[in-house]
Amino acid sequence: MLRLALLGALVVAAVGAVADIAPKDRRSGFEFISPQTQAMQSDETSNPGMLWVADGERLWGESRGSAGKSCASCHDDAVDSMRGVAARYPAFDEETKRPIDLMSRIDQCRAKRQGAPSLTQQSDELLALTAYVAYQSRNMPIAPPDDPRLQPFRDNGRDWFNRRLGQLQLSCASCHDERWGARLGGSVIPQGHPTGYPLYRLEWQSVGSLQRRLRGCLVGVRAQPFDFGAPEFVDIELFLMERARGLPMETPAVRP
Amino acid sequence: MIRALVNVPKTARRGEIIEVRAMIQHVMETGYREGPNGVTIPRNIINRFVCKYAGEEIFSAELFPAISANPYMAFSTVATGSGTLTFEWTDDQGETQSTSAEIAVT
Numbered sequence: 001m002l003r004l005a006l007l008g009a010l011v012v013a014a015v016g017a018v019a020d021i022a023p024k025d026r027r028s029g030f031e032f033i034s035p036q037t038q039a040m041q042s043d044e045t046s047n048p049g050m051l052w053v054a055d056g057e058r059l060w061g062e063s064r065g066s067a068g069k070s071c072a073s074c075h076d077d078a079v080d081s082m083r084g085v086a087a088r089y090p091a092f093d094e095e096t097k098r099p100i101d102l103m104s105r106i107d108q109c110r111a112k113r114q115g116a117p118s119l120t121q122q123s124d125e126l127l128a129l130t131a132y133v134a135y136q137s138r139n140m141p142i143a144p145p146d147d148p149r150l151q152p153f154r155d156n157g158r159d160w161f162n163r164r165l166g167q168l169q170l171s172c173a174s175c176h177d178e179r180w181g182a183r184l185g186g187s188v189i190p191q192g193h194p195t196g197y198p199l200y201r202l203e204w205q206s207v208g209s210l211q212r213r214l215r216g217c218l219v220g221v222r223a224q225p226f227d228f229g230a231p232e233f234v235d236i237e238l239f240l241m242e243r244a245r246g247l248p249m250e251t252p253a254v255r256p
Numbered sequence: 257m258i259r260a261l262v263n264v265p266k267t268a269r270r271g272e273i274i275e276v277r278a279m280i281q282h283v284m285e286t287g288y289r290e291g292p293n294g295v296t297i298p299r300n301i302i303n304r305f306v307c308k309y310a311g312e313e314i315f316s317a318e319l320f321p322a323i324s325a326n327p328y329m330a331f332s333t334v335a336t337g338s339g340t341l342t343f344e345w346t347d348d349q350g351e352t353q354s355t356s357a358e359i360a361v362t
Binding site for chain 1: 324
C-alpha cells in the first residue's frame with residue numbers, strides 16, 4: 001500500500017514537472033516584444049544585428065591562419081552551402097563524441113582547417129561569423145536532427161531545464177513553461193525559444209549568444225552560472241531547439 | 257574598418273522625396289561607466305555625422321552621450337539628380353570614417 005502511494009506520488013510529481021507547451025501553443029519571443037522592436041527586427045535596414053551579419057559576410061571570404069584558406073575556399077557561397085544549417089544545430093561531433101553548437105563548430109573548423117588561433121566565445125568576430133551562417137536559415141523552421149546519439153544529451157538538457165536552481169529555487173520551466181505570458185517586473189515572460197541567436201539585445205547594445213542569455217537567466221535566479229562553452233549549455237540548447245521545433249529561425253533577432 | 261549600413265534607393269524620379277537611412281556600428285561609450293577595475297571608461301562617441309548629396313551638405317547631426325550604441329539615422333531629401341551620397345562621421349578619438357551610395361535619378 002505504502003509502495004503504491006509512493007508510486008502515485010511519483011507519478012503526480014512527474015506529471016507536475018512535465019507541463020510542456022503543446023506545439024500549437026508554441027510562440028516565438030517575437031510575439032511578446034513591443035511593435036516598435038518587432039519593426040526594428042523585421043526591417044533589415046534598421047536591424048542592428050545586420051551590422052554583424054555584414055561583418056560575417058566579409059570575414060567569410062577572408063583568408064585566415066597558416067593554411068591560407070577562407071571559409072569560402074571550402075564552403076563556397078554561404079547562401080547555398082549554409083542554408084538551413086543553423087536550424088539543425090547542435091549536431092553530434094564525431095571527434096569529441098558530444099554535441100557541438102554552431103559557434104564552437106565554426107571555431108573548430110577555423111582551428112583545424114584554417115590553422116587559425118581559436119577565437120574566444122564572445123568575440124565579435126565569432127559572433128559575426130555565427131550570425132552570418134545562422135542568417136542563411138532565416139525564416140526556415142527549426143528542425144533538430146533525429147540522431148539517436150544526441151538523445152542522452154538532450155535528456156540531460158531537459159533535466160537542467162526542469163531543475164530548480166539558485167537561491168531563488170526556480171527552474172527554467174517555472175517561468176518559461178508554467179508562467180509564460182505573465183509579467184516579471186515590467187516585461188512579459190516569453191516561452192524561451194532560441195529562435196534568433198545570435199541576436200541583438202537592446203540591453204546589451206550588442207549582438208550576443210544564447211549562452212550569454214542563459215548566463216543572464218542563471219544570475220537572475222542567483223545561481224552560479226556555467227562558464228562559456230560549458231557542456232551543460234550545449235545540452236540545454238539541444239533540448240531548447242527540440243522544444244522549439246517548427247518555429248521559424250529569426251537570426252538576427254532583436255530583443256529588449 | 258568601416259562598419260556601417262546605408263540605405264538609399266537605387267533609382268528615383270526627379271523631384272521625388274526619398275528616405276535615406278544610415279546605421280553605424282559604434283560603441284558610443286558614454287564616459288560615465290566604470291570598467292571592471294573601477295576606472296572610468298573614457299567617453300568615445302560619434303560626435304558629428306554629415307551627409308552630402310553630390311557634394312552639397314543635406315543633413316548633419318551632432319550626437320550626444322545619451323544616444324545608444326550603433327546609432328541609426330533616417331531622414332528624407334528630394335532626389336535632384338543622379339550622383340553620390342557620401343556619409344561621414346567623426347568620433348571622440350578623432351577618427352573620421354566615410355561611406356557612400358549611388359542614386360540614379362530619371
